[in-house]
Amino acid sequence: MVLKLYAVSISTCTRRTATVFHELKVPFELIEVDWRNRAHKTAEFLEKQPFGQVPYLDDDGFIVYESRAICRYVAAKYPASGLIPADPKANALFEQAASVELTRFEPTGGKAGLAYYAQKMQGVAVDKAVIDPLMPVLDKTLEGYDAILGKSRYLAGDTLTLADLFHLPHISYVGLQGSDVMTKRPNVARWYNELIGRPSWLAYVDGVKSTLGY
Numbered sequence: 386m387v388l389k390l391y392a393v394s395i396s397t398c399t400r401r402t403a404t405v406f407h408e409l410k411v412p413f414e415l416i417e418v419d420w421r422n423r424a425h426k427t428a429e430f431l432e433k434q435p436f437g438q439v440p441y442l443d444d445d446g447f448i449v450y451e452s453r454a455i456c457r458y459v460a461a462k463y464p465a466s467g468l469i470p471a472d473p474k475a476n477a478l479f480e481q482a483a484s485v486e487l488t489r490f491e492p493t494g495g496k497a498g499l500a501y502y503a504q505k506m507q508g509v510a511v512d513k514a515v516i517d518p519l520m521p522v523l524d525k526t527l528e529g530y531d532a533i534l535g536k537s538r539y540l541a542g543d544t545l546t547l548a549d550l551f552h553l554p555h556i557s558y559v560g561l562q563g564s565d566v567m568t569k570r571p572n573v574a575r576w577y578n579e580l581i582g583r584p585s586w587l588a589y590v591d592g593v594k595s596t597l598g599y
């Protein structure tokens with residue numbers, strides 16, 4: 386049975402999951418949630434996703450939400466992909482990088498990227514009082530990224546993992562206000578340009594759509 390992703394095609398978390406499915410060449414059906422009519426706040430939806438947010442995945446009746454958890458679940462079904470390394474040391478380095486993304490990048494670059502994207506897509510005003518203090522913190526964080534990426538091609542070594550892919554979507558929107566934070570350091574710029582050029586990312590530039598064949 387094909388995976389069913391209950392989601393909003395233009396949502397950034399939805400793109401995170403779809404990009405990983407695309408990397409894995411996993412077919413999926415997108416079931417568009419009518420969020421303008423608040424379908425994600427109904428009792429029926431909350432039964433599946435108790436926080437009233439998209440996306441959630443239905444794999445033949447097995448429900449999982451949280452975009453990163455969805456990606457981990459599907460990647461775990463395809464261990465040969467290497468997106469979650471199995472070797473204990475490689476796995477530890479993957480978990481290290483995944484933790485860096487969640488605890489260092491997401492609260493700064495993720496928050497800023499999402500705000501700029503919401504402005505671009507939906508005309509939602511960016512609260513500069515919230516966003517402006519984030520950029521220097523992100524800049525400092527990316528100093529660390531540049532050091533890591535000076536020693537290896539990707540964040541957890543020389544092989545692409547979910548930890549890199551998790552940065553898409555939000556990383557691609559950080560520069561929307563003209564910031565050069567992603568491109569001013571050579572190693573970060575190389576990594577960033579490779580990520581935003583991946584076919585799995587470019588496939589859904591206009592929104593995620595059901596993908597039954599690759």
Ligand SMILES: N[C@@H](CCC(=O)N[C@@H](CS)C(=O)NCC(=O)O)C(=O)O
Nearest residue numbers: 396397398437438439440451452453
């Ligand atoms: N940590 C969650 C975040 C989910 C999330 O923020 N979803 C957004 C779209 S990207 C949403 O549903 N927003 C509508 C709302 O919160 O009402 C995940 O990664 O899945």
